[in-house]
Amino acid sequence: MAWYQILGHEREKKILQKAILEGRIAHAYLLWGPEGVGKDALAIEFAKVVNCEHQIREGDTVNACDSCKNCKQIDALSHNNLQFVHAMPTGKSTAKKDENPLASLSDEQMDEIKEQFAFKAKDKYHPFSIANASQIKIGSIRQANRNLALSGSGRGRRILMVFSADEMTVESANAFLKNLEEPHDNVTIFMITSRQDQILQTIKSRCQQIKCSRLSDEEVIESLQNLYSIDEVNARIAAIFGQGSITLAKNMLDEDMKDLRFGMIDLLRSAMKKNVFRIELLDKIDELTASRNKNKLDKALNILLIWMRDVAISSVSDEPKVINIDQKDVIQKFASHYKGKDLALTILKIEEAIKRIRQNINPQLALVTLFLELRDIFLD
Numbered sequence: 001m002a003w004y005q006i007l008g009h010e011r012e013k014k015i016l017q018k019a020i021l022e023g024r025i026a027h028a029y030l031l032w033g034p035e036g037v038g039k040d041a042l043a044i045e046f047a048k049v050v051n052c053e054h055q056i057r058e059g060d061t062v063n064a065c066d067s068c069k070n071c072k073q074i075d076a077l078s079h080n081n082l083q084f085v086h087a088m089p090t091g092k093s094t095a096k097k098d099e100n101p102l103a104s105l106s107d108e109q110m111d112e113i114k115e116q117f118a119f120k121a122k123d124k125y126h127p128f129s130i131a132n133a134s135q136i137k138i139g140s141i142r143q144a145n146r147n148l149a150l151s152g153s154g155r156g157r158r159i160l161m162v163f164s165a166d167e168m169t170v171e172s173a174n175a176f177l178k179n180l181e182e183p184h185d186n187v188t189i190f191m192i193t194s195r196q197d198q199i200l201q202t203i204k205s206r207c208q209q210i211k212c213s214r215l216s217d218e219e220v221i222e223s224l225q226n227l228y229s230i231d232e233v234n235a236r237i238a239a240i241f242g243q244g245s246i247t248l249a250k251n252m253l254d255e256d257m258k259d260l261r262f263g264m265i266d267l268l269r270s271a272m273k274k275n276v277f278r279i280e281l282l283d284k285i286d287e288l289t290a291s292r293n294k295n296k297l298d299k300a301l302n303i304l305l306i307w308m309r310d311v312a313i314s315s316v317s318d319e320p321k322v323i324n325i326d327q328k329d330v331i332q333k334f335a336s337h338y339k340g341k342d343l344a345l346t347i348l349k350i351e352e353a354i355k356r357i358r359q360n361i362n363p364q365l366a367l368v369t370l371f372l373e374l375r376d377i378f379l380d
Contacts, residue, residue, distance in 0.1 A: 003049075003063060005226075006041045006124075007219040012210050016046050020062050025050070025157070026208040027183035030165070032196035033212030036247020041124035042212070043161050043190040047082055048074040050188075051156035070156060077121045081156045084117075085144050086163040087133040101139040123227065125246045128163050136168040141175045148184050158187045165191035166198035173200045180206035214244025224249060234258070236323045237306060241299070252299065260296075261324070263288065264304040271371040272378060281371060289363045297357055297367075305350045311335045312343040338378050349373045 003013050012031075019025045031039040045064070049055065053068040064071050073079035088101045089109050102110065112130060119126045144160060160179075162168075168176065179189060180203060191207060193199060215223070217239040223246050224235040234257050235249075242249025267288070270281045288300065310322035314335040322328055335343075353370040357363055 002066060003045055003061075006038050006045060007223050008215045009038060009042060009212055012042060012212055014060070015210060016042065017049075017062050018060065020046075020050060021057065021060065025188055027187065028180050028189040028191065028207040030191045030193070030196070030199065030204060030207035030209045031212055032193050032199075032209065034214050034243075034245050035194040036125060036127065036242075036245035036250075037212050037215055038125060038246070039192045039194075039212050040120070040128070040161070040163070043159070043192060044074065044077070044082075044124055046188075046190070047079075047157075047159040047161075050159070051079065051081055075121065077117050081158045083144065083147055083158070083160045084163065085136060085140050085160065086128060087130060087136050087167045088140055089130055089133045100143050101137060125223070125227065125250075127247050134167060136162070136165070136172050138169065138172045138175050141168070141172045145175070145179060148179060148187055158184075160187065160189045162189070162191045164193060165203075166193045166195040170200075173203060177202060177206070215246065216244070217242075220244065220246055220249050224253075228253075233324060233326045236325075237261075237303065240306060240323065241302065257299075257303065260300045261303050261307065261327075264300050265307065265327075265330075267367075267371060268304070268374065271375045274379075277375075282368070285364055285367045285371075289367065292363075294357060294363070297363055298354060301350060301354045301357070301370075305347065305354070307331070308343065308346050308350060311338075312347065315339065315343060341378055341380075346374055346377055349377070 003017070006013065029043075031043060033039060048064045048066075048071050049062055051070045051074060052064040053070055054065040056063040056065060066075075070079060070081075074082055077084075089105065102113075105113075109130075116126075116128050116130060120128055148158070148160065162176075189207075191199070191203070196204070196209075217236075220239040220242050221232070221235045224230040224238060225232065227246075228250065230238070230253060234253060237257060238249040238252040241252040263284075267281070267284050270277055270284055273280070289297065306323050307327070310320070310324050310327075310331045311334055313322060314320040314328075314332045320328075320332070322331055324331060349370055353366050356366040356369075
């Protein structure tokens, strides 16, 4: 991944490139901002550029060549100059505080960590997460301290990345301060967090802080299409749920959004039938709620909300910019058929149903109430 492949963050990229070009690299950076916006990707690209054997410098930009041995090893997260600290699962009870925390882990736990690094190497936006690991313990910090105290064995700059730095215990954070108070030569530390308020002030004051803002919807859409080959319609819908985070948007795609979309539209059509509709509507609601998956229901209702907003836009515009572009003709026909109906009220009713389900109201009751309300609005 090169700078240009990290969408957004033009200010942040300029700060890091300027530091490299001017030879004024900070000994420690705190990259903070929402989850899934590319903080890890920025730090890894920085590590690649400063260790590249054939840097490409043009004006106020500096890029890695992406072809030398160092570039390839850092892209694979396997270079000796690249070290990591992250939360670890609980190992054997006999482990000592000063012991390398990896030494106490089972083969299964070690395999999981290796798997996470493999995912991260392939996808720099992958959220690094280990089961039953919620704290960066002092053993990890002491091991990092020992590693940094050693003289570098090769050329380039050593980079230490701390994933989810807010997960350091107070004891770990205090032990880590030594690296910030007494910086090592040719070493840069990247502390990365989505919860900057959880970082000790004594640590924050010793880092150059760089805030990484949320991405625009268009940037998220482009990332989903380029990185994960997501089609435009699903990418646009997922981007709305992502709220500026590629990770959150991608999580939305775990469900089959196409089935959810057509399923909710089908439910709406069942509710709109003039004659016998109740049995069919109740059967479809039972099918939707059978899994008792609140997240799925939340997504389904939000998908219906987006679809209904497209209908509202189509009712007042000859050239509507709808999200569900593959359903544009259907949406326009629907808007034309129900012209003059209170579409703003339908949107409000869907939002109320989402709120009810989040408040643990019976899902079947919430959905039956919603679709009967929508029926009254459209058929009144």
